[in-house]
Amino acid sequence: xxxxQESGPGLVKPxxxxxxxxxxxxxxISSSSYYWGWIRQPPGxxxxxxxxxxxxxxxxxxxxxxxxxxxxxxxxKNQFSLNLRSVTAADTAVYYCARRGPGGSSSIWFxxxxxxxxxxxxx
Amino acid sequence: QSVLTQPPSVSAAPGQKVxxxxxxxxxxxxxxxxxxxQQLPGTAPKLLIYDNNKRxxxxxxxxxxxxxxxxxxxxxxxLQTGDEADYYCGTWDSTLSAGVFGGGTKLTVx
Numbered sequence: 001x002x003x004x005q006e007s008g009p010g011l012v013k014p015x016x017x018x019x020x021x022x023x024x025x026x027x028x029i030s031s032s033s034y035y036w037g038w039i040r041q042p043p044g045x046x047x048x049x050x051x052x053x054x055x056x057x058x059x060x061x062x063x064x065x066x067x068x069x070x071x072x073x074x075x076x077k078n079q080f081s082l083n084l085r086s087v088t089a090a091d092t093a094v095y096y097c098a099r100r101g102p103g104g105s106s107s108i109w110f111x112x113x114x115x116x117x118x119x120x121x122x123x
Numbered sequence: 124q125s126v127l128t129q130p131p132s133v134s135a136a137p138g139q140k141v142x143x144x145x146x147x148x149x150x151x152x153x154x155x156x157x158x159x160x161q162q163l164p165g166t167a168p169k170l171l172i173y174d175n176n177k178r179x180x181x182x183x184x185x186x187x188x189x190x191x192x193x194x195x196x197x198x199x200x201x202l203q204t205g206d207e208a209d210y211y212c213g214t215w216d217s218t219l220s221a222g223v224f225g226g227g228t229k230l231t232v233x
Contacts, residue, residue, distance in 0.1 A: 049222035109158035111170035
């Protein structure tokens with residue numbers, strides 16, 4: 001059974017970099033069928049897609065994102081990571097990692113999801 | 124302001140049926156597939172429906188999805204108190220070049 005688990009600091013200072021890692025177990029991140037993604041949810045608000053990555057390193061990001069984003073993959077560790085630079089209080093959210101379904105560009109869905117990790121941006 | 128519009132809340136009695144709407148445009152729902160998620164309090168979202176009307180294994184057939192034009196609908200029959208949750212629709216927006224979600228609908232089972 002595929003499982004995903006987010007890890008990283010729960011508190012980040014404003015203007016610094018938020019870094020999270022998602023560890024995949026029960027399956028290989030190098031599957032040719034799937035992209036892997038990050039989604040966040042500010043407290044009491046809805047979901048926001050951040051970006052996705054393929055095991056080869058190919059990425060695509062939400063152009064609406066204000067903070068500079070980088071998603072990377074480490075196939076040797078079966079992990080992928082999120083870096084969000086120059087964060088502000090508006091980046092406070094629960095961050096989820098998830099596997100994107102194997103459909104084409106017109107089909108985007110996520111299953112399964114990690115349990116999520118709350119990151120607070122505060123001095 | 125979400126790209127996809129959902130009603131903030133819906134309610135129905137146990138055993139009844141409820142529908143949750145998700146309205147978009149030709150740049151998103153109108154030309155792309157829709158997915159639906161259930162988020163129980165304090166937990167991660169769970170996929171209920173993908174590609175407009177397909178259910179992952181393990182999701183009961185009480186949950187159904189449909190799409191017409193630039194709108195989609197999630198239907199839940201035989202409501203149970205355990206169905207109380209937030210429900211989100213999602214799709215790809217071809218103009219924004221981004222995955223987008225609705226603002227979420229809180230289901231109350233009275």
